[in-house]
């Protein structure tokens with residue numbers, strides 16, 4: 001039974017969609033259903049862990065008198081934000097199963113384009129369709145005719161692709177207004193990111209949640225990637241569960257660079273040949289080298305393993321802080337989990 005107020009024999013439990021990740025200096029509470037996150041003290045996690053297995057009044061008694069006001073605040077915080085509930089039957093509320101599974105051989109693809117690229121989008125989409133790929137980022141680095149973008153989108157019709165993000169330069173965007181009608185015509189397109197824009201603005205589409213995002217920054221090559229910031233954290237079930245077992249950037253990813261070379265990620269040097277000259281399906285399914293980094297989780301990576309953001313932060317293994325150590329931290333992250341601070345300079349690892 002669930003109670004509105006604590007009773008003499010009740011437990012205080014979090015809903016299973018509320019997950020807490022312990023970091024070195026603080027913890028992160030993630031609401032996987034509402035896609036929201038809150039930073040909390042590690043002491044809160046210690047309190048809620050005890051409440052899972054011990055009656056709440058007993059837990060409270062184990063703390064000093066001067067701790068009681070803060071415990072009351074923790075309890076109010078949990079109930080008011082709908083993070084948890086009081087119950088006398090904790091066995092009825094099992095913990096979340098953190099297994100991650102997908103029917104896809106490749107879940108996401110990146111296709112890079114410059115003005116010299118000669119990609120056949122029909123051929124690429126046929127390959128991705130056979131791999132049951134769900135999402136594509138098309139990244140156009142240089143000004144091209146907008147018809148090429150539209151041809152790419154048309155090639156995805158009748159495919160299993162569900163979600164497309166398109167990065168184009170500001171000059172390319174000026175050829176065609178991306179409005180509600182465009183999004184209505186192309187339901188697979190999730191967002192347009194217009195780089196090299198006069199200002200940073202997000203334009204919501206008045207029809208649904210899809211967006212046009214204007215960025216001042218130029219995105220001119222595959223290496224304009226791998227930046228880590230609080231704004232880029234994603235608190236959803238898919239990333240959270242995948243990150244427990246696999247690399248949050250490279251797992252089941254296929255990239256095609258501006259010359260048509262197939263890679264796991266376009267920022268990596270290693271390529272496996274052109275998509276129209278090799279058997280890409282065989283590469284993905286049978287070449288162990290292609291998937292060799294897929295199982296590196298944030299729990300394996302120096303510094304990240306002590307960070308409260310490790311299951312909501314997308315990794316980068318192409319640009320790392322020590323090229324001689326594949327387990328080193330992403331180069332473009334300035335977060336220091338030991339001080340709970342974003343620092344301007346790369347940090348040294350505690351104990352080294």
Ligand code: SF4
Pocket residue numbers: 228298303304305307308309310311313314315329330333334335336337
């Ligand atoms: S330290 Fe690692 S997990 Fe933490 S924010 Fe940086 S890259 Fe992400």
